[in-house]
Amino acid sequence: MKRIFFALSLFLGVAQANSVFDAKFGGTLHLDKKFKTSYKEVGMLTIEASSLDGNKVIARTSYKNPIFPQAFVLTPKHSLPPGMPLKRPFVLKASLKVNDQIYSGSLSTKELDGKGRYDVNLTLNQEQPAP
Secondary structure, three states: OHHHHHHHHHHHHHHHHHHOOOOOEEEEEEEOHHHHOOOOOOOEEEEEEEOOOOOOEEEEEEEEOOOOOEEEEEOHHHEOOOOOOOOOOOEEEEEEEEOOEEEEEEEEOOOOOOOOOOEEEEEEOEEEEOO
C-alpha cells in the first residue's frame, strides 16, 4: 500500500511540475516626449493583456507613481484568474492615470515572431480626459 501511495504521489508531483507553464512577457514602457514635461512621477500605471477582440482581460498589473522608462513583466501570477498561462496573441495595453488625465498606448502581440520571453517597447502616446 505504501508503494502505491508513493508511486501515485510521485506521479502527481511530476504531472504538476510538467503542467506549470511560466510564460513571462515583459518590456519597457516609455512616456511620449510631449508628456514628459508635465509628468511629475505621480499616478497609477495599469498594464493589461487582453484578448484580440478586447472582450476579456487575460492579465493585469499596476505600479504606483512609476518612473519612466518603466520596466514591467507579466507572469501567470498576474493572470486572471491567477496561475493561468499567458498565451499569445493578445493586445498589450498600458494606461497612466494622473489626476484628470489618462496617457495610454497599446500594441498587438499577434505579429511578434519567435517563442519564449519578449522585451517589447511601448510608448504611451495618447492622451484623454479621465472619466
